[in-house]
Amino acid sequence: MKRLSMKALLGGAVLTSALVSCGQGSPAPDLGGLPPLATGITVRFDAAPADTYLTLSTEGGEVVYQKAVGEGARSFTPDLNDWRNLSSRAAPIKLSSGVTTEALLFLKWGMFQDKNKSGKPDEGEWLDRMTHDRVTYAEKAVKVEFDTEAPPMHHNWTLNQGWSRAEHYVYRPLGSGTFQRLWRSTALWDFWLHPATPLTSM
Numbered sequence: 001m002k003r004l005s006m007k008a009l010l011g012g013a014v015l016t017s018a019l020v021s022c023g024q025g026s027p028a029p030d031l032g033g034l035p036p037l038a039t040g041i042t043v044r045f046d047a048a049p050a051d052t053y054l055t056l057s058t059e060g061g062e063v064v065y066q067k068a069v070g071e072g073a074r075s076f077t078p079d080l081n082d083w084r085n086l087s088s089r090a091a092p093i094k095l096s097s098g099v100t101t102e103a104l105l106f107l108k109w110g111m112f113q114d115k116n117k118s119g120k121p122d123e124g125e126w127l128d129r130m131t132h133d134r135v136t137y138a139e140k141a142v143k144v145e146f147d148t149e150a151p152p153m154h155h156n157w158t159l160n161q162g163w164s165r166a167e168h169y170v171y172r173p174l175g176s177g178t179f180q181r182l183w184r185s186t187a188l189w190d191f192w193l194h195p196a197t198p199l200t201s202m
Contacts, residue, residue: 041165041189043109044075045129051114055121056083056107056135063121064089064107080163080189083107087137087163097146103139104159106166109191129193132168136185151200152178160185170200 043054048069054076056065065083069076090103111129112121142159159166164185172179179200 041078041080041191042075043078043191043193045111045193046074048073048111049113049127051117052127053112053114053121054078055110055112057110058089059106059108063110069111083135084163087139090137090139095144095146096148097144099144099146101142101144101157104142105137107135109133109135109193111193128195130196131191131193132170132197132199133191134166134168134183135163136166136183137163147178153181153200154178156180156182158182158184165189165191172200 045054048071050071052069052071052073053066054069055063057063064086065078067076067078067082086105086107090105093101093104095101109129109131110121111127112125113127114120115125116122136159138159138161141161142157145154145156147154157166165188166183167186169182169184170179181199
């Protein structure tokens with residue numbers, strides 16, 4: 001999750017505009033035959049203890065995917081095909097605005113240490129590692145905005161059709177009592193797990 005200021009957002013917009021302007025009518029740069037960036041999924045975290053599993057869970061807490069992670073490992077590269085069939089779990093969501101979305105599924109990353117060797121997360125085994133980013137499936141592309149309270153927050157979801165990484169941003173403009181929270185699909189499937197944080201902070 002990233003915390004943004006309005007200044008940073010505006011600066012990014014200016015930079016983007018400049019890049020687009022500079023790129024118009026110019027040939028692609030010669031990168032010396034460098035290979036393209038990998039497009040796989042990577043989940044990063046602090047060194048894993050022994051008997052650790054990486055999981056995906058529904059927002060309700062049901063574990064729907066888990067893989068063993070080697071002791072000392074700091075990253076894992078899952079295969080999207082391992083959970084592709086979970087798209088059948090997508091369902092419309094009724095928002096506080098009264099709008100009902102297309103069928104959606106949000107899955108969150110977690111980790112647990114299987115201390116009792118039961119092969120499943122039991123009480124006291126969850127590690128303090130999470131991210132506000134989500135693995136997301138949308139039956140159709142979604143673009144919605146709505147408001148919630150406690151704390152006052154304006155939500156903006158822009159999600160691509162199919163599977164994507166929903167990157168999470170939250171910020172509060174100076175002089176405003178309302179947080180702005182965004183979930184946007186990105187092409188980069190790079191997740192970073194960190195100690196638990198509230199929705200309004202890093």
